[in-house]
Amino acid sequence: MLRIKGLTKRIPGGPKVLSDISFDAYEGDFIAVKGSSGSGKSMLLKCLALQEAWSSGSYHFDGKDVLGGGWSAKMKVKRQVAYLEEKPYLNPDKTGLKNVIIGSVSQTPAWRRWTGMMRNDDYMGAMDMIEKRGLIDKAHMKAKHLSGGERQRMAIARALVHGAKVIVADEPVSGLDPHAADAVLGELKALCKDEGIIVIAVLHQGDWAERYADRILGLNGGQLVLDVYGRRLTEREKRQLD
Numbered sequence: 001m002l003r004i005k006g007l008t009k010r011i012p013g014g015p016k017v018l019s020d021i022s023f024d025a026y027e028g029d030f031i032a033v034k035g036s037s038g039s040g041k042s043m044l045l046k047c048l049a050l051q052e053a054w055s056s057g058s059y060h061f062d063g064k065d066v067l068g069g070g071w072s073a074k075m076k077v078k079r080q081v082a083y084l085e086e087k088p089y090l091n092p093d094k095t096g097l098k099n100v101i102i103g104s105v106s107q108t109p110a111w112r113r114w115t116g117m118m119r120n121d122d123y124m125g126a127m128d129m130i131e132k133r134g135l136i137d138k139a140h141m142k143a144k145h146l147s148g149g150e151r152q153r154m155a156i157a158r159a160l161v162h163g164a165k166v167i168v169a170d171e172p173v174s175g176l177d178p179h180a181a182d183a184v185l186g187e188l189k190a191l192c193k194d195e196g197i198i199v200i201a202v203l204h205q206g207d208w209a210e211r212y213a214d215r216i217l218g219l220n221g222g223q224l225v226l227d228v229y230g231r232r233l234t235e236r237e238k239r240q241l242d
């Protein structure tokens, strides 16, 4: 469970880009984040994944104080909160499987990525995860030959292999055709439902948020202006996010 209180982010020597954001997220939640360009959506996800330092606020993960908890508490959150980019980086010349085993810059320690060492149980765990994502026939294909949707799903497998309990995804279906987008969001939804993963995804375009998320957070000018459960946004609420 995540408990965010008063998250504020000020760019050093610059503007305040997130102001006093508070919300809780529970196992199995699929939360969409909406807001116009520059409203702070990406910054919110980066702060949750500890890719950006917080200016103030408190962050509890499974009851533990992350910001007050020292290096090991922060490393644990970096491993368990995976940041999924709009176009996740996979090494183009390595296979999907090898990319999954090696891990991502944001989640996996550097020594592990440099050595690329593979134990037998790493191999089995990664293959299992890839198979569950329906990508078994792509496991030995170089990443450069995977489609956008397959890359996104391979990146989800990679996050899970390296211990993700929370996936924060920044526009994960932007640029994908509707069929591939449904596959990616269906995958994320199933992870919430079946495995209790928390997904927090920026889904500003179209009606993906309404179709897949249980809850929609709306940002405007770095402030949380909407927190809506289990229903579509009204026209008035949509205007609040313009």
Ligand SMILES: Nc1ncnc2c1ncn2[C@@H]1O[C@H](COP(=O)(O)OP(=O)(O)OP(=O)(O)O)[C@@H](O)[C@H]1O
Pocket: 011, 014, 017, 035, 036, 037, 038, 039, 040, 041, 042, 043, 044
């Ligand atoms: N390193 C930085 N230095 C200065 N300003 C920054 C920095 N990073 C982000 N910002 C500003 O913070 C605000 C929020 O940025 P963010 O990327 O979170 O917006 P967003 O809602 O994700 O926008 P978009 O939908 O266009 O991606 C923007 O005004 C942006 O210019």
